[in-house]
Amino acid sequence: MADQPKPLRIGLAGLGNVGAGVYKNLLKNRSLLQERTGRAMEIRKVAVRNPSKPRTVAVPDELLTANLDDLIEDGEIDIIVELIGGIDQAFTLVKSALERKKIVVTGNKALLAEHGKELFALAEKQKTPIYFEAAVAGGIPIIKTVQESLVGNRIDSMIGIINGTSNYILTRMAEEGLDYPEALKEAQDLGYAEADPALDVNGWDAAHKAIILASLSYGFWLRAEDIYVEGIQDVSLVDILFADSLGYTIKLLAVIRLDESGGIEVRVQPSLISNGHILASVNGVFNAILVNGDVVGETLFYGSGAGQDPTSSSVISDLADAAARLGDCGGRRTGFVPHGLYGQPVAIDDTVSEYYLRLQVADNPGVLAQIATVLGNLDIGISSMIQPEEHEEGIAPIVLMLHYATFGRMKEALRQIADLDCVRAQPVLMRVESL
Amino acid sequence: MADQPKPLRIGLAGLGNVGAGVYKNLLKNRSLLQERTGRAMEIRKVAVRNPSKPRTVAVPDELLTANLDDLIEDGEIDIIVELIGGIDQAFTLVKSALERKKIVVTGNKALLAEHGKELFALAEKQKTPIYFEAAVAGGIPIIKTVQESLVGNRIDSMIGIINGTSNYILTRMAEEGLDYPEALKEAQDLGYAEADPALDVNGWDAAHKAIILASLSYGFWLRAEDIYVEGIQDVSLVDILFADSLGYTIKLLAVIRLDESGGIEVRVQPSLISNGHILASVNGVFNAILVNGDVVGETLFYGSGAGQDPTSSSVISDLADAAARLGDCGGRRTGFVPHGLYGQPVAIDDTVSEYYLRLQVADNPGVLAQIATVLGNLDIGISSMIQPEEHEEGIAPIVLMLHYATFGRMKEALRQIADLDCVRAQPVLMRVESL
Numbered sequence: 001m002a003d004q005p006k007p008l009r010i011g012l013a014g015l016g017n018v019g020a021g022v023y024k025n026l027l028k029n030r031s032l033l034q035e036r037t038g039r040a041m042e043i044r045k046v047a048v049r050n051p052s053k054p055r056t057v058a059v060p061d062e063l064l065t066a067n068l069d070d071l072i073e074d075g076e077i078d079i080i081v082e083l084i085g086g087i088d089q090a091f092t093l094v095k096s097a098l099e100r101k102k103i104v105v106t107g108n109k110a111l112l113a114e115h116g117k118e119l120f121a122l123a124e125k126q127k128t129p130i131y132f133e134a135a136v137a138g139g140i141p142i143i144k145t146v147q148e149s150l151v152g153n154r155i156d157s158m159i160g161i162i163n164g165t166s167n168y169i170l171t172r173m174a175e176e177g178l179d180y181p182e183a184l185k186e187a188q189d190l191g192y193a194e195a196d197p198a199l200d201v202n203g204w205d206a207a208h209k210a211i212i213l214a215s216l217s218y219g220f221w222l223r224a225e226d227i228y229v230e231g232i233q234d235v236s237l238v239d240i241l242f243a244d245s246l247g248y249t250i251k252l253l254a255v256i257r258l259d260e261s262g263g264i265e266v267r268v269q270p271s272l273i274s275n276g277h278i279l280a281s282v283n284g285v286f287n288a289i290l291v292n293g294d295v296v297g298e299t300l301f302y303g304s305g306a307g308q309d310p311t312s313s314s315v316i317s318d319l320a321d322a323a324a325r326l327g328d329c330g331g332r333r334t335g336f337v338p339h340g341l342y343g344q345p346v347a348i349d350d351t352v353s354e355y356y357l358r359l360q361v362a363d364n365p366g367v368l369a370q371i372a373t374v375l376g377n378l379d380i381g382i383s384s385m386i387q388p389e390e391h392e393e394g395i396a397p398i399v400l401m402l403h404y405a406t407f408g409r410m411k412e413a414l415r416q417i418a419d420l421d422c423v424r425a426q427p428v429l430m431r432v433e434s435l
Numbered sequence: 436m437a438d439q440p441k442p443l444r445i446g447l448a449g450l451g452n453v454g455a456g457v458y459k460n461l462l463k464n465r466s467l468l469q470e471r472t473g474r475a476m477e478i479r480k481v482a483v484r485n486p487s488k489p490r491t492v493a494v495p496d497e498l499l500t501a502n503l504d505d506l507i508e509d510g511e512i513d514i515i516v517e518l519i520g521g522i523d524q525a526f527t528l529v530k531s532a533l534e535r536k537k538i539v540v541t542g543n544k545a546l547l548a549e550h551g552k553e554l555f556a557l558a559e560k561q562k563t564p565i566y567f568e569a570a571v572a573g574g575i576p577i578i579k580t581v582q583e584s585l586v587g588n589r590i591d592s593m594i595g596i597i598n599g600t601s602n603y604i605l606t607r608m609a610e611e612g613l614d615y616p617e618a619l620k621e622a623q624d625l626g627y628a629e630a631d632p633a634l635d636v637n638g639w640d641a642a643h644k645a646i647i648l649a650s651l652s653y654g655f656w657l658r659a660e661d662i663y664v665e666g667i668q669d670v671s672l673v674d675i676l677f678a679d680s681l682g683y684t685i686k687l688l689a690v691i692r693l694d695e696s697g698g699i700e701v702r703v704q705p706s707l708i709s710n711g712h713i714l715a716s717v718n719g720v721f722n723a724i725l726v727n728g729d730v731v732g733e734t735l736f737y738g739s740g741a742g743q744d745p746t747s748s749s750v751i752s753d754l755a756d757a758a759a760r761l762g763d764c765g766g767r768r769t770g771f772v773p774h775g776l777y778g779q780p781v782a783i784d785d786t787v788s789e790y791y792l793r794l795q796v797a798d799n800p801g802v803l804a805q806i807a808t809v810l811g812n813l814d815i816g817i818s819s820m821i822q823p824e825e826h827e828e829g830i831a832p833i834v835l836m837l838h839y840a841t842f843g844r845m846k847e848a849l850r851q852i853a854d855l856d857c858v859r860a861q862p863v864l865m866r867v868e869s870l
């Protein structure tokens with residue numbers, strides 16, 4: 001196209017777990033992303049500690065540098081993506097970027113929790129934003145949701161399960177009756193917890209995220225000493241079991257709440273929540289944040305709270321926001337439906353799932369054989385069957401769970417089964433949806 | 436402020452349930468919204484069928500008009516908010532607005548499902564967007580999430596509970612053992628179902644939303660005849676009970692899925708899902724959409740799928756997007772933390788909740804009285820107590836659930852209890868979080 005806008009030119013700082021994910025996924029969905037944003041994204045330089053180290057992603061040698069200043073001094077770079085972690089070096093990098101009016105994208109929650117006040121003041125002064133979707137809850141778009149989607153709401157509370165390691169440990173204790181050291185060991189073996197798990201299990205990772213979430217809703221930066229933080233190290237199995245017997249689940253919750261006097265309550269503590277609430281269904285390494293707004297009511301946002309791919313999804317969303325900001329005044333293409341990238345609708349008869357089938361049949365021997373024959377001839381497997389004991393005289397219900405088959409094949413089976421003499425009522429068929 | 440940008444000038448078409456909510460909530464959070472977006476929002480005209488009808492919101496007479504054309508012809512109006520519902524008149528209104536390059540905000544799913552292709556083509560041509568967050572799932576920001584937050588993802592599937600009426604009916608059948616007519620009657624009595632509930636219970640309301648969701652992910656508009664739609668009218672209690680005994684919950688699901696050959700599967704059917712999945716915990720009138728992206732993995736977005744306030748939260752978010760688009764090239768303030776609107780952190784000792792307290796005490800009479808005395812003196816009520824039978828010789832566990840108290844008061848109680856001779860181990864205290 002003649003008037004193709006210039007590519008977005010990115011300087012990537014850090015090629016660890018998340019940095020490598022951003023590099024990989026920008027390549028993977030390159031054309032889709034360009035189609036949707038109207039702009040190519042080009043990584044111009046990648047700063048790493050040791051350029052000669054072997055890596056999981058193949059970055060051309062000429063992009064690599066060991067010097068963070070190379071990203072800042074490259075006048076062609078529009079955006080600095082800070083994924084080096086730690087505080088001091090990252091702080092210097094982000095400040096230098098803003099001073100040169102380079103947009104910053106970061107996933108560094110500790111940096112923002114400690115220096116957010118100063119960095120965002122500089123961002124305002126420089127009219128150059130910092131995007132930080134990846135800093136809280138990995139792939140869950142909670143930052144954009146609070147900043148944009150809930151813009152018309154006073155945020156009354158945010159209650160989050162925002163440390164995946166802790167949630168994994170508590171889930172395994174509850175599900176398998178493990179004690180804390182066993183569950184921690186398992187999390188470490190699976191790579192869900194670091195060899196030194198302190199920051200995750202002592203609540204401070206969640207506290208950093210809570211500081212950021214509170215700043216979004218209430219517009220000021222809490223200091224670490226303003227927050228009360230307890231971790232999960234002392235949660236014992238016996239309390240998990242007692243809580244369950246009372247109808248509760250124990251979760252590490254970050255609670256951010258506007259109280260009646262207009263004060264802001266922020267704390268991280270293991271807490272009991274009712275089993276019936278959707279937040280109690282957030283298990284394993286998943287995160288979720290329950291947000292109560294005065295207009296929208298109760299909402300919940302759920303997804304992977306960490307990990308290379310989910311976190312890079314958030315970084316890429318921030319890059320698209322940055323691209324729109326640097327582009328023409330039209331901004332993001334929000335409000336337009338993207339151009340077609342995919343094929344045509346699939347006919348319903350070709351769709352595949354498992355099925356639930358309930359029949360009312362004559363209470364005679366041989367009936368099941370007739371039904372199984374119809375299903376077998378159509379190559380539809382039976383995975384389980386229940387035949388409840390209570391039933392009307394002479395008529396027996398049968399419930400069958402069936403293996404994967406096309407809807408078309410299933411409808412043909414249903415037609416043939418309905419025609420059998422032994423079948424006494426219209427069969428009931430429902431899909432079993434695999435999630 | 437000297438360089439305050441001009442207010443966003445809105446023409447509101449329709450003052451029914453959602454229209455009245457938008458009017459009310461724009462007023463309610465006026466200063467907060469102006470603080471966050473940097474712009475005032477001013478409703479300049481409100482078109483209603485009958486200007487003299489009594490209303491739940493007090494709209495000044497001089498804003499009211501019975502003529503939709505008045506909104507279009509007012510050159511001062513930047514944005515038309517279409518909340519009149521129906522198809523033909525709304526279609527004419529939206530087309531006229533786009534032709535005049537007035538941005539459109541609409542919550543009209545039937546309009547978009549039927550005329551989306553033509554309207555979005557016109558929007559492209561006019562470089563004037565249509566925002567439609569309120570058209571799908573009420574207050575849940577699913578449109579922005581898919582368009583922006585998941586922009587770097589190929590969407591592999593979206594599986595939604597997106598009709599609140601149907602979900603309420605199925606929930607009540609499952610929880611209370613009601614049959615379908617009883618549950619429908621209850622939903623009607625509570626205002627969750629219309630006198631004529633057809634569009635909700637026959638699946639077509641969900642189907643309209645599914646058409647919109649599919650267009651976002653795959654960039655083309657399905658026709659109604661491309662979709663397979665079944666409602667919940669024929670779901671019987673016996674199937675809900677059998678499904679439960681097999682570990683499943685029946686939900687009305689809209690399924691939008693990219694299949695292996697690149698085709699798009701779109702259907703609405705009552706389906707079985709595993710009880711252990713978070714989607715099975717979506718009950719009552721709530722909606723939720725499970726989105727699987729190739730980068731982000733599994734995410735879920737949950738909230739009120741209908742209603743005056745939740746839906747107006749989405750309309751207001753669209754208005755803020757429109758305001759940013761019409762403003763300077765900076766766009767939304769995303770990437771900056773808003774200015775402070777609220778007070779100071781609350782001290783942890785002043786925060787209030789219910790509590791779980793587990794003690795290990797000497798297995799003697801009189802022990803409970805000592806503990807109850809400490810709690811009573813501090814005005815902390817006991818809501819329930821369990822004393823498990825199995826325990827070590829001479830030491831008995833006691834689990835107490837306590838009424839609301841400040842954390843400070845609770846810590847004082849804990850200190851006094853730990854000092855009692857009868858208490859044999861450090862007490863365990865956890866909050867019970869009310870959600």
